Amino acid sequence: MLRNEEKEAEETFEKYKDILYRIAFSNMKSKADAEDVVQEAFCRYLKAKPAFESQDHEKAWFIRVVINICYDIQKSAWFSKTVAFDEVTEYEMEHFKMPFAVEDEMLRYVMELAAAYRNPLYLFYYEDYSIKEIARIMELGEGAVKTRLRRGREMIKERILYGEEGKKPYGKGENFEKGF
Numbered sequence: 001m002l003r004n005e006e007k008e009a010e011e012t013f014e015k016y017k018d019i020l021y022r023i024a025f026s027n028m029k030s031k032a033d034a035e036d037v038v039q040e041a042f043c044r045y046l047k048a049k050p051a052f053e054s055q056d057h058e059k060a061w062f063i064r065v066v067i068n069i070c071y072d073i074q075k076s077a078w079f080s081k082t083v084a085f086d087e088v089t090e091y092e093m094e095h096f097k098m099p100f101a102v103e104d105e106m107l108r109y110v111m112e113l114a115a116a117y118r119n120p121l122y123l124f125y126y127e128d129y130s131i132k133e134i135a136r137i138m139e140l141g142e143g144a145v146k147t148r149l150r151r152g153r154e155m156i157k158e159r160i161l162y163g164e165e166g167k168k169p170y171g172k173g174e175n176f177e178k179g180f
Helices: 003-028 031-048 055-075 105-111 115-126 131-138 142-162 174-178
Strands: none
Touching: 003 031, 003 055, 003 105, 003 115, 031 055, 055 115, 055 131, 105 115, 105 142, 115 131, 115 142, 131 142
C-alpha cells in the first residue's frame, strides 16, 4: 500500500470507527464481536476500494456493511450455539457494561429487540438519521422504516408497562376496563 493510500485509509478508519462500533455493538451485544465486525468492515473497504459519490454515501456504505456482517455472523452455526444476550442471568448482567451508554435503560430495551426493529430505532434515536436515510442504508422503503419504528416503540412500551414478557396481564384490556 502506498503512503498516501495508507494515510487515507487511516483517516477513514478514524472518521467512522466510533459510529460503526456502536452499531456493531448494538447488534452483537459483545465488545469483542463488535470489534471483529468493525475490523472486517474495514478489511472489506480496503479490499474493494469502492468509489463514493459523497461522504454521506461513504458513511451509509460502511453502516450497511457493518449491519450485513452482523447478520452473517448471527446466522452462522457457531453463533447459534452460543448463549444469547437475553439468556444471561441477572447476576451476570450486573457486571455487564455497555459502552457509550452510561445509564441508558432505554438503550437496553432497544438492544433486546429483533434486528429488524433494533437497527432502525438505534439509527433514528441514537445516531440521528432521518427515515429517508435509514431507508437508503437498510435498503427498505420509507414506509417499512416507519412501520418498524412504530412497532419497535410499541414493543418497548409494552415491555416497560407490562414487564419482561411484554404482554398485557390476562383479563386486563379494553374490554376489562369497560366491565365486559
